[in-house]
Amino acid sequence: MNALPEADAERARLREDVLRELNLHPLWKLRVPVSANAVEAVESFASEAVPDPVVPVVTQAVSSAPHESEIPAADMANLGWPELKQRVRDCSACELRAGCMRTVFGAGDEKADWLFVGSWPTEDDETKGEVFAGQAGQLLDNMLAAIQLKRGSNVYLANVVKCCGAIRRGPRADQIAQCSPYLSRQIALIQPRLIVALGHAAATALLGEDREWNSLLGKVHDFHGFANDRDDAKDHSPAAIPLIITHHPAALLLTPLNKAQTWCDLCLARDTMRRLAGGKLTL
16 A cells, blocks of 8 residues: 555655765755745756656767768858748758658747757657757756756757657768758857757767767867858858757656766856856856
């Protein structure tokens, strides 16, 4: 009769033991004052159980072989938001478009300081036509709230690849290359102060090379634009945008212990933004 509550209590005790080992219990401590909602989000992010439904697997290996997009960067340079969204809707540059219900462009504050870039849309994203939908999206919302952010408010969310298609273990390098002009134009229009890459595929695309995953975490990198952008910038190189890399929320659902590293990366992002804002945390 009491087996289920006892099992739940045992799981709770185990979770607390793990969090204590990681110095994350009873609550991750923020170094700035936070609201009650933010505290609740930190607790939710720290202790969320892995759900039963299968979530998409975010690959940790993406080929870095050089590929070029069939979409000339010069064709994108003058596109505004409406024209860019239409281009993405109409795109058939690679075979992924044939296998997807609809493209998923991205959403949020189009002049945001914060840009979060994932790898590719999930089936939930495609079904709803929204970026970061479903369970991974709920976890991302908690991650944002833990550093006093929320989607749509000084935050823009996008993916490197705009189609779900037949992707299961990660987009290929040529598929990333085909979509990179779209993300490049999004970045040019948003002009974010900081980019957070979620997952290895996003990190590889933004860095322009494949590196060992663990070596990317806990550091501030620089995003200098995509290869085509740099080739087209004859007179000057694009100014670097600080880039921080962490686990994709879908991967965190599969491996919750990686939340400890992700929390450190989020704190690094928050502190980096504070420095960029001249000592004030920009929300």
